[in-house]
Amino acid sequence: MEPKSLGNEKPKLRVGLIGTGFMGKTHSFGFAAAERVFDLPFELELHTVADRTEELAGAAARTLGFKNATGDWRRLVGDPDIDLVDITAPNAFHREMALAAIAAGKHVYCEKPLAPRAAEAAEMANAAVAAGVRTQVGFNYLCNPMMALARDLIVTGELGEIRSYRGIHAEDYMGDAESPFTFRLDKVGGGALADLGSHALATAEFLLGPIERVLGDEVTVINSRPDGKDGRTAVEVDDIGRAFLRFASGATGSIEASWVATGRKMQHNFEVYGSRGALAFSQERFNELQFYTTAEAGRVRGFRRIQAGPDHPPYGLFCVAPGHQLGFNDLKAIEVALFLEAIAGIRAEPFSFRSGQRIQELVEAIHTSATGGRWVSTA
Numbered sequence: 001m002e003p004k005s006l007g008n009e010k011p012k013l014r015v016g017l018i019g020t021g022f023m024g025k026t027h028s029f030g031f032a033a034a035e036r037v038f039d040l041p042f043e044l045e046l047h048t049v050a051d052r053t054e055e056l057a058g059a060a061a062r063t064l065g066f067k068n069a070t071g072d073w074r075r076l077v078g079d080p081d082i083d084l085v086d087i088t089a090p091n092a093f094h095r096e097m098a099l100a101a102i103a104a105g106k107h108v109y110c111e112k113p114l115a116p117r118a119a120e121a122a123e124m125a126n127a128a129v130a131a132g133v134r135t136q137v138g139f140n141y142l143c144n145p146m147m148a149l150a151r152d153l154i155v156t157g158e159l160g161e162i163r164s165y166r167g168i169h170a171e172d173y174m175g176d177a178e179s180p181f182t183f184r185l186d187k188v189g190g191g192a193l194a195d196l197g198s199h200a201l202a203t204a205e206f207l208l209g210p211i212e213r214v215l216g217d218e219v220t221v222i223n224s225r226p227d228g229k230d231g232r233t234a235v236e237v238d239d240i241g242r243a244f245l246r247f248a249s250g251a252t253g254s255i256e257a258s259w260v261a262t263g264r265k266m267q268h269n270f271e272v273y274g275s276r277g278a279l280a281f282s283q284e285r286f287n288e289l290q291f292y293t294t295a296e297a298g299r300v301r302g303f304r305r306i307q308a309g310p311d312h313p314p315y316g317l318f319c320v321a322p323g324h325q326l327g328f329n330d331l332k333a334i335e336v337a338l339f340l341e342a343i344a345g346i347r348a349e350p351f352s353f354r355s356g357q358r359i360q361e362l363v364e365a366i367h368t369s370a371t372g373g374r375w376v377s378t379a
């Protein structure tokens with residue numbers, strides 16, 4: 001679908017949002033802030049929001065700033081006025097909603113994990129390419145200016161030859177055995193590795209390039225969860241997933257995903273070790289990057305803290321002063337701006353459905369490896 005042109009003004013791009021929970025709100029912040037921070041190629045209109053019921057959608061439309069509301073996502077997808085469909089509904093709906101939106105000629109922005117199975121993610125990516133629409137997956141952590149700096153330091157050789165990588169995404173929101181069964185525990189496509197490990201894997205490949213093979217290990221710590229009635233539902237997915245990694249570059253590494261890491265709230269961390277330097281990063285302090293270089297004299301050598309500022313674009317568009325810090329919702333604003341530039345043809349899609357498919361393939365390879373107890377190729 002072509003965004004509507006209004007004479008000399010920027011073309012208008014009308015957004016339809018499906019799902020108004022945690023991510024629905026974050027995406028709404030992203031759209032609102034992106035217009036104020038970036039010189040976007042479009043004038044955005046928050047057109048319609050959909051949720052499970054008219055009531056939920058209506059209440060969200062008022063607070064999130066959308067003009068219309070519907071309790072039926074198919075009406076949103078079928079609305080010829082809408083140019084971009086944004087899916088923040090539970091994982092099991094992603095495929096059906098995205099394929100319907102693509103068939104209607106919309107650009108599609110969808111949260112991770114792209115689909116419960118890699119084959120479904122491939123179907124979605126192929127459909128988007130065939131229809132000529134643009135797509136994006138919500139890998140927001142990659143939008144952090146300090147993540148771009150880390151990759152730049154690696155790619156330009158500041159760290160020398162990269163030898164090893166350690167990545168982790170650990171939280172504790174499923175640590176209580178009495179926390180209820182949710183879509184994140186769905187037998188197909190659920191689990192900590194798909195939910196959180198997808199971010200850890202996306203960061204690993206963003207920084208070090210393609211992963212060539214994996215050796216996985218997974219464990220279910222809490223075997224049943226309250227079903228929301230009086231009983232309990234058996235849990236068949238991983239609470240903790242780990243993998244050894246071999247990168248195509250020759251570097252070795254590992255990732256860990258856990259949602260039962262008591263005390264951890266957002267440990268999306270990585271460490272990179274090269275022959276002449278190293279990096280360490282924590283999402284809990286995501287406006288900082290720890291940098292170590294052997295270029296410094298031995299007696300003053302040590303990890304030093306680089307603080308985000310206007311030298312790390314697009315930080316300066318949010319705030320002229322270094323050290324004042326971006327927030328989680330700002331990463332979504334950057335993600336929105338990148339997607340709109342891709343729709344306008346100014347840049348290639350940074351995190352297309354094809355990249356979502358790739359991450360899902362890695363997740364499945366780790367599942368296969370964990371079951372079979374052997375290395376699995378992901379080249």
Ligand code: NAD
Binds near residue numbers: 052093
């Ligand atoms: P949530 O439960 O907070 O929100 C889901 C929303 O979808 C709710 O408003 C729910 O009512 C709605 N919904 C459910 N069924 C629907 C239907 N049939 N039609 C329309 N709406 C429906 O969940 P969440 O935490 O926002 O997660 C949503 C997605 O975002 C998941 O895919 C999750 O993996 C992803 N997510 C991504 C990040 C990230 O950092 N990128 C963080 C959290 C969640």
